Amino acid sequence: xxxxxxxxxxICAKCDRICPREAIFIGNKIYEINPRKxxxxxxxxxxxxxxxxxxxxxxxxxxxxxxDNQK
Numbered sequence: 169x170x171x172x173x174x175x176x177x178x179i180c181a182k183c184d185r186i187c188p189r190e191a192i193f194i195g196n197k198i199y200e201i202n203p204r205k206x207x208x209x210x211x212x213x214x215x216x217x218x219x220x221x222x223x224x225x226x227x228x229x230x231x232x233x234x235x236d237n238q239k
Contacts, residue, residue, distance in 0.1 A: 170201060170203035170206050170208070170228075170229055170232035171201050171206060171208065171215060171217065171218065171226050171227065171228055171229060171232075172200075172201060172226070172227060172229040172232060173192075173198055173199050173200060173201060173225055173226050174198075174225045174226070174227065175197070175198060175225075176223055176224075176225045177198035177199055177223070177225040178222070178223055178225070179194075179198060179199065180222060181199070182217075182220040182221065182222065183199060183216075183217035183220060183221055183226060184199055186216045186217060186220050187206075187216065187217055188209065188216070189205045189206060189207055190205060191203075191204075191205035191206040191207075192217060198225075201217070201226075203229075203232040
C-alpha cells in the first residue's frame with residue numbers, strides 16, 4: 169500500500185522537504201507521491217509526510233502499490 173495527496177493540499181512543501189526517500193514531487197496542481205519510491209517511512213511509527221501535513225491531505229491509498237511490492 170502507498171499514500172496519496174488529496175486536492176486539499178495547500179502546497180506548503182513540508183512533506184516534500186521531510187521525505188527521506190525523495191518520493192514526493194510537485195505535480196500539475198499539487199504535490200504527488202511516487203509509490204515506487206515511497207517506503208511509508210518503515211523506520212517510523214507513521215509516515216513523516218502524514219505527520220507534518222498541516223491540512224491532513226495525505227492518506228493511505230489501497231489502489232497504489234509501494235516499492236515493497238514492485239518487481
